[in-house]
Amino acid sequence: MAVEKQTDASAGRRAARRAFVALAVFLAVILAVYLLQPDNFDRWITAFHVIAVIAWMAGLFYMPRLFVYHTDAAIGSQQSETFKVMEQRLLKVIMNPAMMITWVLGLYLAWNLFGFQGGWLHAKIALVVLLTLAHMHQSRAVRQFAADGPRRSARYxxxxxEIPTVLMMLIVILVIVKPF
Structure with a gap:
């Protein structure tokens, strides 16, 4: 009996199904809270926003580490092919949905709670735009690695x-301290 590898297509389909179900459940819970409109509705949306941010940040922190190891793997090697699968799944299953949910819920909160007012909020949104650009840079790198294109160094x-880390720290300070 052959052992199925996690890089096999069938394992990928199962992982995608599980991720889709988890995302659907998360969105269904958000919809249920929206339809029920509890008195603390904004707190629920804030909690869902924070959950999405944590998932997005986990991906933004982990993806460059995968790139460091992928850079050292020989093109065409089994190790390189495994990294390609890991990077694709991380991007498509965790990072992209988490980023989209973060943006949607974050914009709702900015509008509903703050009326898009406050210098700290404008600065926070600008930093989230920079975080999104970092996400897009990583997404482009996933495509380059998948095509066995030119690679940047592990040092790079x-x-x-460090970029998502610094941006995250600044965003948290703005949200908690609201310095201006």
Missing amino acids: WRMMN
């Missing part, structure tokens, strides 16, 4: 790993 990806 180690440095790029």
